[in-house]
Amino acid sequence: MASVIGTSVSMSSLSSSFKPSLVLTSRTNLKSISFSINGKRFPVLRSLPGRLQVSCAAKPETVNKVCEIVKKQLALPDNSTVTGESKFAALGADSLDTVEIVMGLEEHFGISVEEDSAQSIATVQDAADLIEDLVAKKT
Structure with a gap:
């Protein structure tokens, strides 16, 4: 969308x-x-509705760090595949897990995520994009 x-x-x-x-x-x-x-x-x-996703992609290093934090917070095995497209729910995260992931991201990146913004995070890419936006606003 x-x-x-x-x-x-x-x-x-x-x-x-x-x-x-x-x-x-x-x-x-x-x-x-x-x-x-x-x-x-x-x-x-x-006219190909639903076939195209437009996003401002975060830097690969940000996505990779978010993947690491998500794997750690969800206690996923080292060989699990987590990518930018990975949905938290598909990785087994419930709402409490998502809150803990956001808290881990806030701590690592030195940011504060508003509740409204946190609720819009569904994928690793969503989180990475939000982080880069917040870090840019902070500087």
Whole structure:
């Protein structure tokens, strides 16, 4: 689900000749994605609701650290696979486990997670993205 509201979003930090953009019709209805190369527009996706996830991905080292903390908090075996896409519930975490994971993340990264934000964390990637956002706001 795209969580950006507006008519278009562009990534201006990329090369001036390559600028992907999103065109949204509402909060959850992605209308199209196109890429512009040297001013020529190339539509690559039209109306595939539910098939695309747009996110600002956290740094791999942040995701890896969150994976380590989640494995430790849930007492998962060393050979368990935990990735950014791993959902806490699928890893066996209940609501108390999730609170303990958030507390471990707060302690490690020196941040404070608001209750509303904590409730929106469902995956390792969600947690890593939130951490980077909070760390950036802190500095």
